[in-house]
Amino acid sequence: MSAVPFALDLFSQGPITLIDDDQGGCRYFPGVVDAARAEAWFAAVRDQARWSQQRRPMYDRVVDVPRLTCGYALAGDDATVMPTVVADIARTVAAHCDAPFTHVGLNYYRDGNDSVAPHNDKLTTLIEGHPIALVSLGAPRRMDIREKLPPRRVVRIDLEPGSLLLMSHAMQHHFDHGIPKTKHAVGPRISLAFRVRPPKDTGW
Numbered sequence: 041m042s043a044v045p046f047a048l049d050l051f052s053q054g055p056i057t058l059i060d061d062d063q064g065g066c067r068y069f070p071g072v073v074d075a076a077r078a079e080a081w082f083a084a085v086r087d088q089a090r091w092s093q094q095r096r097p098m099y100d101r102v103v104d105v106p107r108l109t110c111g112y113a114l115a116g117d118d119a120t121v122m123p124t125v126v127a128d129i130a131r132t133v134a135a136h137c138d139a140p141f142t143h144v145g146l147n148y149y150r151d152g153n154d155s156v157a158p159h160n161d162k163l164t165t166l167i168e169g170h171p172i173a174l175v176s177l178g179a180p181r182r183m184d185i186r187e188k189l190p191p192r193r194v195v196r197i198d199l200e201p202g203s204l205l206l207m208s209h210a211m212q213h214h215f216d217h218g219i220p221k222t223k224h225a226v227g228p229r230i231s232l233a234f235r236v237r238p239p240k241d242t243g244w
Contacts, residue, residue, distance in 0.1 A: 055206070058195050059185065059215065063208035064171060066185065066195075066215075070203045072136060072175075078202030081125055082177035085230050088123035089146055106155050106221070108148040115142045116239065126232070129175055133234050136204055139170045141234040149181060149219065149229040158186055158218035161235070166209055170236035174205040179227030185217045199231075 059066035073081070094105040112122040114130060126144060133141065147156065161172060176199040183205075185195040199205060207217070219231075 061208055061210045063210040065208055066211055067206045070200055072204045073202040078177055082230055084125035091148055111145040113143050129232055133173045137173050139236055142237045143235050145233045147231045152222040152226045155221040156219045158216040160212040160216050163212055167236045167238055169209055172207045173234040175232040176203050177201050178229040181219050181229045183217055183219055185215050187215055
């Protein structure tokens with residue numbers, strides 16, 4: 041299995057193409073907002089979002105999901121009241137990505153023990169052709185993007201605060217992505233994932 045690390049110029053206007061496909065693949069935009077705004081956004085989201093600790097079955101027991109989560113509907117009949125800062129971030133995403141996002145899911149990685157296992161977004165909960173837009177705030181964390189079939193190449197990228205990552209709907213067929221645990225000292229990180237859901241879908 042090959043691994044392709046990326047050392048990125050944080051002052052580049054981007055985008056940097058990590059994976060290519062006919063829907064735009066995976067593109068990384070470093071420095072979508074400056075460091076001061078990213079820091080202010082992180083503090084506001086951390087303090088104002090309605091975080092919860094989810095639990096899930098694993099083998100013969102139920103365990104805590106290794107991160108805090110929450111989510112908001114952005115549009116439609118199920119639109120919910122959200123912190124002003126989340127609405128501000130949504131407007132910034134809309135300026136960089138012309139997609140009618142309906143929901144945003146938030147993850148709070150408190151330290152290196154928090155993670156998300158390799159996965160692809162469930163295609164039945166997404167509208168075909170629209171991307172997933174991921175905003176990163178707080179400390180940088182590494183994302184691993186793994187091809188599902190041989191040669192099973194791996195792209196590893198440090199998601200910096202104030203960055204935007206766009207992943208195409210088509211990419212979900214062929215790649216998994218995740219945030220691995222780390223033993224290195226890392227600060228807390230928040231991600232906001234914007235998606236276009238079908239009507240009546242209540243997920244994030």
